[in-house]
Amino acid sequence: MTWFNREITELEGRALHPETLMMGFGYFPGLSEGAVKCPIFQTSTFVFRSAQEGKGFFELAYGLRQPAPAETPGLIYSRLNNPNLEILEGRLAVWDQAERALAFSSGMAAISTCLFACCRPGDVVVHSTPVYGGSDYLLERILPQFGIHTVGFQAGRGNGPLREAIDRAGGLGRIAALYVETPANPTNGLVDLEACARAADGLLAKQGSRPLVVVDNTFLGPLWQKPLKHGCDVAVYSLTKYVGGHSDVVAGACVGSHKALEPVHLMRTILGTMTDPHTAWLLMRSLETLELRFTRSVDNARRVAEFLRDHPAVESVQYLGFLDPASEEGQLYARQCIAPGATFSFCVRGGEAEAFRVLDALQLVKLAVSLGGTESLASHPAAMTHSDIEAERRAEIGITENMIRISIGIEHPDDLIADFRQALATLASP
Numbered sequence: 002m003t004w005f006n007r008e009i010t011e012l013e014g015r016a017l018h019p020e021t022l023m024m025g026f027g028y029f030p031g032l033s034e035g036a037v038k039c040p041i042f043q044t045s046t047f048v049f050r051s052a053q054e055g056k057g058f059f060e061l062a063y064g065l066r067q068p069a070p071a072e073t074p075g076l077i078y079s080r081l082n083n084p085n086l087e088i089l090e091g092r093l094a095v096w097d098q099a100e101r102a103l104a105f106s107s108g109m110a111a112i113s114t115c116l117f118a119c120c121r122p123g124d125v126v127v128h129s130t131p132v133y134g135g136s137d138y139l140l141e142r143i144l145p146q147f148g149i150h151t152v153g154f155q156a157g158r159g160n161g162p163l164r165e166a167i168d169r170a171g172g173l174g175r176i177a178a179l180y181v182e183t184p185a186n187p188t189n190g191l192v193d194l195e196a197c198a199r200a201a202d203g204l205l206a207k208q209g210s211r212p213l214v215v216v217d218n219t220f221l222g223p224l225w226q227k228p229l230k231h232g233c234d235v236a237v238y239s240l241t242k243y244v245g246g247h248s249d250v251v252a253g254a255c256v257g258s259h260k261a262l263e264p265v266h267l268m269r270t271i272l273g274t275m276t277d278p279h280t281a282w283l284l285m286r287s288l289e290t291l292e293l294r295f296t297r298s299v300d301n302a303r304r305v306a307e308f309l310r311d312h313p314a315v316e317s318v319q320y321l322g323f324l325d326p327a328s329e330e331g332q333l334y335a336r337q338c339i340a341p342g343a344t345f346s347f348c349v350r351g352g353e354a355e356a357f358r359v360l361d362a363l364q365l366v367k368l369a370v371s372l373g374g375t376e377s378l379a380s381h382p383a384a385m386t387h388s389d390i391e392a393e394r395r396a397e398i399g400i401t402e403n404m405i406r407i408s409i410g411i412e413h414p415d416d417l418i419a420d421f422r423q424a425l426a427t428l429a430s431p
């Protein structure tokens with residue numbers, strides 16, 4: 002019974018796949034009464050065997066000395082570490098083939114802790130637009146209160162806007178981070194991750210420090226886009242979405258190298274933005290089916306996108322799978338993305354009234370913001386998630402009044418198509 006107290010990560014000389022590792026990686030039944038599943042360690046604090054052991058644990062936790070060979074950090078207190086948190090983090094790192102992952106109480110906790118860890122007053126963050134509403138508020142309204150400047154560039158317009166933004170930012174201060182969300186929500190505009198990594202390398206020579214390249218990988222990750230493989234430093238996630246996958250938890254993560262994440266880890270310990278044992282346990286359960294769920298969602302989304310594209314009441318569909326492979330954007334997609342994901346937008350013929358009529362007529366697809374759950378959701382970006390952006394800037398970014406965003410779940414695709422068909426039929430009648 003080698004699995005009882007030993008980790009199985011390869012067989013016949015071949016590394017096990019992430020799908021397989023999700024069932025047991027990092028968990029030893031022998032340490033928990035033989036329980037097949039990892040129990041919930043619902044405890045705030047941990048007993049030391051001796052005062053000397055407690056001293057040693059703190060020395061490592063506070064970085065007062067380097068660990069001895071094979072010495073691992075001991076359990077101290079659940080804001081610092083907890084078995085559920087540690088096992089979850091080990092499994093999250095597997096998908097991105099990263100050295101390390103950190104789990105947070107929300108996607109916004111992950112993003113804000115990461116940016117506060119790498120920015121100091123006078124620094125600049127160069128970021129893509131549009132970004133998630135909460136990230137936009139952090140960048141535009143919160144960071145400036147701490148003397149941190151931000152300069153935005155538009156996603157989906159090639160590498161020119163990135164270069165211009167870096168030039169502009171260089172005049173304001175040290176560029177501490179390049180923060181990008183790709184594909185952008187809800188327009189699906191792409192940012193070239195390798196170009197961002199190259200720009201960061203260039204800044205090392207120019208300003209003497211390399212900015213951290215941080216990618217919000219919530220929409221396609223961790224299955225269909227791997228930012229670390231393209232030279233980026235940190236992938237951030239709202240685990241609330243596809244990873245959690247059942248619309249029943251709020252959580253986040255940062256994934257990357259030990260070096261990139263150590264300051265973020267320290268900041269998390271002090272801000273207390275880690276996730277709790279019960280949420281970590283739910284996320285481990287979700288990770289076991291991540292590949293099954295996300296693959297089915299992607300297949301369903303393709304079916305729905307094709308149906309919408311051919312419907313006379315639909316003006317356009319912003320779906321990555323429809324990019325012209327010969328176009329610049331299509332080539333970037335092929336280099337950077339493995340599948341088009343399952344969240345996209347479409348525009349009906351008409352304006353807000355027509356979009357609302359379709360949303361109100363949907364019966365199976367629920368009218369709610371968020372995405373990545375087993376159930377399909379629809380929302381109106383201009384009136385909901387992106388309503389705090391001035392109308393002019395919204396139009397510039399391409400968020401129009403006739404746009405509907407959908408997150409496709411794992412229902413039977415025929416039922417989803419039937420629902421869209423009957424909802425769109427309301428547009429034909431006066």
Ligand SMILES: *Cc1c(COP(=O)(O)O)cnc(C)c1O
Pocket residue numbers: 107108109110133135136182186217219220238239240241242251252253
């Ligand atoms: C939802 C979301 C976030 C924020 O995550 P929370 O878990 O709600 O804090 C960040 N980025 C993207 C792309 C999101 O969709």
